Amino acid sequence: MHYEFGGGLSYQLTGRSLTRTVLWGMLAAALLGATQPTSWQAYNELAGTLCRKGRDTGDTAWYDQAGAALRKSLELSPGNYDARKLQVTVLLGRHEFKEALRAAVELNHKMPDDIAGWGLLVDANLALGNDAEAERDAQWILDLRPGSKLGFVKAAAVRERFGDTEGAMEFLDEARRRTSPNDLDEQAWLLKENARLAGAK
Amino acid sequence: MNRKSILCVVLAAGLATPPRGFAASHREAPITALDHKADITDFYAFVSYDDPSKVTFLLNVDPLLEPGNGPTYFPFDDTIQYAIRIDNNNDAQEDVYFLFQFQTEVRAPNVFTAFVGAGAGINAPANSPAPVPPGTPIVPPAVTALDGSGSEGLNLRQRFTVTMVKNGVSTPLTNQAGAPLFAVPSNVGPRTMPNYPALAAQGVYSLGNGMRVFAGTVDDPFYIDLGAAFDSLNFRVGAGGGVLSPAQDADDHTNTAPDFVSGYNVNTIAIEVPIALLTSTGTRVAATDPAATIGAWGTTARPRTLVRRAPLPAASSGSFAQVQRMANPLINELIIGVGYKDYWSMTQPKDDSQFANFDLDPLLARVLNAVYGINVPAAPRTDLLPLVTYAPPIAAPGTPAGPVADLLRLNTGVAPTAAASRRRLGLLAGDAAGFPNGRRVSDDVTDIAARAVAGVFNPAFNVAPNNRIGDGVNTNDVPYQETFPYVAFAQSGRDRRHADPGEAGCTMNSGAACPIN
Numbered sequence: 263m264h265y266e267f268g269g270g271l272s273y274q275l276t277g278r279s280l281t282r283t284v285l286w287g288m289l290a291a292a293l294l295g296a297t298q299p300t301s302w303q304a305y306n307e308l309a310g311t312l313c314r315k316g317r318d319t320g321d322t323a324w325y326d327q328a329g330a331a332l333r334k335s336l337e338l339s340p341g342n343y344d345a346r347k348l349q350v351t352v353l354l355g356r357h358e359f360k361e362a363l364r365a366a367v368e369l370n371h372k373m374p375d376d377i378a379g380w381g382l383l384v385d386a387n388l389a390l391g392n393d394a395e396a397e398r399d400a401q402w403i404l405d406l407r408p409g410s411k412l413g414f415v416k417a418a419a420v421r422e423r424f425g426d427t428e429g430a431m432e433f434l435d436e437a438r439r440r441t442s443p444n445d446l447d448e449q450a451w452l453l454k455e456n457a458r459l460a461g462a463k
Numbered sequence: 464m465n466r467k468s469i470l471c472v473v474l475a476a477g478l479a480t481p482p483r484g485f486a487a488s489h490r491e492a493p494i495t496a497l498d499h500k501a502d503i504t505d506f507y508a509f510v511s512y513d514d515p516s517k518v519t520f521l522l523n524v525d526p527l528l529e530p531g532n533g534p535t536y537f538p539f540d541d542t543i544q545y546a547i548r549i550d551n552n553n554d555a556q557e558d559v560y561f562l563f564q565f566q567t568e569v570r571a572p573n574v575f576t577a578f579v580g581a582g583a584g585i586n587a588p589a590n591s592p593a594p595v596p597p598g599t600p601i602v603p604p605a606v607t608a609l610d611g612s613g614s615e616g617l618n619l620r621q622r623f624t625v626t627m628v629k630n631g632v633s634t635p636l637t638n639q640a641g642a643p644l645f646a647v648p649s650n651v652g653p654r655t656m657p658n659y660p661a662l663a664a665q666g667v668y669s670l671g672n673g674m675r676v677f678a679g680t681v682d683d684p685f686y687i688d689l690g691a692a693f694d695s696l697n698f699r700v701g702a703g704g705g706v707l708s709p710a711q712d713a714d715d716h717t718n719t720a721p722d723f724v725s726g727y728n729v730n731t732i733a734i735e736v737p738i739a740l741l742t743s744t745g746t747r748v749a750a751t752d753p754a755a756t757i758g759a760w761g762t763t764a765r766p767r768t769l770v771r772r773a774p775l776p777a778a779s780s781g782s783f784a785q786v787q788r789m790a791n792p793l794i795n796e797l798i799i800g801v802g803y804k805d806y807w808s809m810t811q812p813k814d815d816s817q818f819a820n821f822d823l824d825p826l827l828a829r830v831l832n833a834v835y836g837i838n839v840p841a842a843p844r845t846d847l848l849p850l851v852t853y854a855p856p857i858a859a860p861g862t863p864a865g866p867v868a869d870l871l872r873l874n875t876g877v878a879p880t881a882a883a884s885r886r887r888l889g890l891l892a893g894d895a896a897g898f899p900n901g902r903r904v905s906d907d908v909t910d911i912a913a914r915a916v917a918g919v920f921n922p923a924f925n926v927a928p929n930n931r932i933g934d935g936v937n938t939n940d941v942p943y944q945e946t947f948p949y950v951a952f953a954q955s956g957r958d959r960r961h962a963d964p965g966e967a968g969c970t971m972n973s974g975a976a977c978p979i980n
Contacts, residue, residue, distance in 0.1 A: 375804060
């Protein structure tokens with residue numbers, strides 16, 4: 263499938279490489295982009311979907327494409343918060359961890375009630391080996407939004423780092439229970455993660 | 464309806480934020496909007512009216528309780544840890560604190576309502592269908608006691624515990640009469656609870672060492688024209704449209720606008736403590752002594768999910784996560800930005816310097832300036848420092864200011880003001896025992912807070928219209944008590960009345976009608 267998003271962005275994708283959620287996400291973003299070519303939200307939607315694809319496949323090329331979409335978003339709406347968050351995800355995907363941490367700290371100071379910002383801090387700190395800081399940040403998510411899916415996912419990563427594989431699997435199960443059954447990509451990713459941990463036991 | 468709310472509405476109106484902003488009143492932060500039971504509506508601390516050697520603290524939670532809302536009414540949450548915390552050495556950290564936890568018992572699991580009773584009880588009549596024989600007790604006697612005979616109709620009953628922690632030493636406080644501490648249930652109505660004041664009074668317990676405690680459902684002591692405030696500051700013309708006339712402002716006993724909290728209850732935890740147990744000197748000292756001023760705040764906390772599991776070493780600080788804190792009745796609502804409110808709620812007062820920009824350059828003041836054209840002081844708003852540091856006129860000169868921190872500061876050396884001389888505007892009206900020197904149940908914090916943000920602590924800005932901002936609700940719908948726990952007992956579920964616009968009885972359910980416009 264040749265995918266034209268507008269604004270000079272296009273993607274050549276095969277149908278088999280797309281899971282349903284990603285496909286719908288990209289179609290929705292395309293529709294929004296086609297009808298609202300100046301919509302920075304559309305570029306954010308696209309970037310978010312591409313980042314998710316990058317997470318699922320481990321292919322950094324997806325993050326590069328997401329980065330391009332975010333540049334368009336930021337051209338249309340300089341400094342928009344959602345794009346800046348996604349930029350941190352892109353940096354993490356590209357393994358530019360120090361820069362990711364710096365940007366995540368800045369965003370966290372801007373809006374400390376946003377648990378997604380704390381999640382980026384967890385990721386960056388774990389990647390840099392700052393385990394105590396990652397634990398602190400994951401605990402903030404669990405405290406700020408008790409029972410949130412994001413909190414369980416991030417705390418699972420910290421538990422895994424601490425060698426608590428069973429505890430990590432427990433949290434991933436909790437996260438999956440909080441995931442819509444229609445979100446097949448996310449369900450699959452959480453199951454895959456749990457299977458990976460089970461295999462590591 | 465956290466008294467923190469009214470100017471939040473100003474903010475919302477001025478910035479044309481969406482209606483969601485208006486919903487952030489008594490549920491001022493996103494997390495508490497989802498957690499009513501842990502939502503602190505108000506926090507009070509004042510020298511006991513009838514005993515100047517003691518301080519009474521009230522922690523009110525669970526907003527806007529409709530008195531008739533059965534069948535289970537309004538129990539405290541067994542999983543929440545409620546706390547009242549006191550700093551006595553100006554570092555904004557707790558030196559003395561009291562923890563409260565509740566335990567619910569269901570005494571008759573098959574009964575469909577939490578509270579039931581009538582007269583001497585009602586038995587099955589002669590035509591009772593089988594298998595229940597005539598004469599079998601069906602409805603228990605009216606509820607006249609919290610325990611023992613007369614308490615049979617309390618199907619759902621709550622006990623609670625109180626723990627004092629002072630200088631790191633934890634002391635369980637128990638009923639000196641030996642019985643458990645029972646929370647006072649809501650006032651169902653005159654058939655079920657024919658002498659509710661007498662029933663509620665049984666919930667005042669002596670804890671020894673001069674301390675008393677009360678927990679239960681009571682009349683919400685707060686008052687405000689909430690509807691007008693939330694309608695983009697559409698205050699009643701009859702109440703001056705938001706700026707009171709001198710006569711309206713001077714009359715603390717007449718409402719010229721409807722009290723939207725009238726007829727509603729709230730859950731309170733009240734504790735009266737000798738001043739000598741609270742100050743750093745262990746004595747009651749004069750108001751001019753720096754040790755006289757304490758800082759207090761209330762918190763709610765829930766058990767937390769920890770990143771680390773036992774038996775791995777727990778790096779986290781405790782088993783509870785703070786859900787909310789409250790001291791002054793305006794900080795989180797009027798001052799703290801919406802992207803920070805939950806974070807603020809979960810942090811500690813000693814760390815409030817991170818919010819100093821909000822405290823000392825409140826956006827709300829700029830909104831008042833922009834919307835109404837009134838003059839307000841320039842930033843940094845040092846005139847607001849008495850609210851967030853230990854400073855005169857509340858604290859004595861020479862008191863260490865301590866860090867910027869939201870504490871309700873109370874100079875315990877200031878004697879209580881007699882009822883006849885008490886002024887709703889507290890310190891602003893020369894009543895030295897009123898907010899922001901602590902907070903009494905009768906203090907009109909809506910008007911005081913609005914005026915404070917408008918700059919009236921600075922003499923140059925203590926001019927009209929800044930010093931006459933008000934909503935027209937100057938008093939509660941029912942009289943307060945002059946003895947512990949000082950709030951009015953709960954309103955009747957059967958007979959409560961909400962004073963609506965256009966209805967007669969705008970003041971204490973009597974007198975002229977509340978204006979519609």
